[in-house]
Amino acid sequence: MKNWIVSEINKDEAKRIQTEYGLPPILAMLLQIRGITKREEIEDFLQNDSVIASPFEIKDMKKGADRILSAIDNDELICVYGDYDADGVTSTALLYSYLETVGANAMYYIPSRETEGYGMNKGAIDILAEKGVKLIVTVDNGIAAVEEIDYANSLGIDTVITDHHQPTGKIPNAVAVIDMHQSDCPSKYKMLSGVGVAFKLVMALEGENCDVSSLLDNYSDLLCIGTVGDIVELKSENRVFVKRGLVNIQESDRAGINALIETAGIAGKKITSGNVSFTLVPRINAVGRLGFSGKSVSLLLTDDENEAMSIAKQLNEDNNERKEIEKNILMKIDEMVKANPHITNDRVLVIDGEGWHQGVIGIVAAKVKEFFGKPTVVISRDGEEAKGSGRSVEGFSLCDAVFACSDLLTHCGGHPMAAGLSLKSKNIELFRQRINEYALKQENMPFNACNIDCRLNPALISVQLVEPLAYLAPYGAGNPTPLV
Ligand SMILES: [Mn+2]
Structure with missing residues (x-):
């Protein structure tokens, strides 16, 4: 489930951007909605020669x-x-x-x-x-x-x-x-x-x-x-x-x-x-x-095309193998959740298993987070030692949450949206409690949101309308694909 959040639009300002720069209305609207409204910001964004600072x-x-x-x-x-x-x-x-x-x-x-x-x-x-x-x-x-x-x-x-x-x-x-x-x-x-x-x-x-x-x-x-x-x-x-x-x-x-x-x-x-x-x-x-x-x-x-081709093919196979391993872990998590549905009630999900492949637990955490809309840490145990990787929901700094439990961890690091950690397997339960105590101190946990740029009258939608959107690309983090 996701919270639909429609951005606010300032129609007068959008109109001003449209006339001042001779832009198609949809483009002017999206620039306004995304807060790109000053001359240098607009020029930067559309012309793409933002100066690289010294x-x-x-x-x-x-x-x-x-x-x-x-x-x-x-x-x-x-x-x-x-x-x-x-x-x-x-x-x-x-x-x-x-x-x-x-x-x-x-x-x-x-x-x-x-x-x-x-x-x-x-x-x-x-x-x-x-x-x-x-x-x-x-x-x-x-x-x-x-x-x-x-x-x-x-x-x-x-x-x-x-x-x-x-x-x-x-x-x-x-x-x-x-x-x-x-x-x-x-x-x-x-x-x-x-x-x-x-x-x-x-x-x-x-x-x-x-x-x-x-x-x-x-x-x-x-x-x-x-x-x-x-x-x-x-x-x-x-x-x-x-x-x-x-x-x-x-x-x-x-x-x-x-x-x-x-x-x-x-x-x-x-x-x-x-x-x-x-x-x-x-x-x-x-x-x-x-x-x-x-x-x-x-x-x-490498400059050698044959060598490049052989490594690329290997990478392709590794990628397929990675997907297979990931699918298996996700299936195990699905079984765990079905057997104990209450584990998804926590504010921060901490899910662990024995011998899960280190290299894919971050991707698995991202998928579990997407599904439940909660920050998620997936931990793989290897006997007494364990390693984890987490992904967060916008608005909850996972690295801060993890750092707050650092006395339980042997290593930790990361960003607000992603963190990595290692700890003793026997401390996993305590870590689960502590990171959730930390999360309970936050007034509201952010909800997985679906950010919508604006409402459009379906009768106005056409290919011509969409074409100017290419000027806003490349899309990705911080500049998402427009959603109307
Ligand atoms: Mn990096």
């Missing part, structure tokens, strides 16, 4: 870039330390390929989702130390790696963090910590994905007079996949990345992207943010979910 607005950017430049000059081995999801993979591919082009001595490392989990770990740092790495640059992770970075320091390895996750408390003792969510970071735009932050770092490495447009020609395809994959809002800079990226993906000269498009069966079709989110992103994620995370990065980097 990277140096972000705290520590100069420090981080200087450390990397000196590593390049001194031929120190640099390791880009990424993550296995689409945002982490594209961030890694973007920064690594840039470092390669400028002749840096570079490598990349993607931890295994299965055996290492998200973020930095000491075992990985040992491997990198062995290889002679002198500088680690994290992308899409690192803000929570306090102990791991101390450990790297103790081995004489410097670290530059680039991340877009919320700081969880103590900030790691790295050479530079580039994350807009630090309370003392002066940057105005905070909604970048991991790949967006990696791109800003590349801009900074290029220096004050960097040619943003040619960097976008080179990297907007990766920016688009990571930005859509991480479901950050498609406004402002993110919108530029995705809009430019969609054009770029359509005529990509990356063998891997072409192979993905072909094996996904969308060759020759117009690439939309929807295609990216439902076909490219799940395939890139699938390999991280089921093993060999580094493969997606090699897919994005």
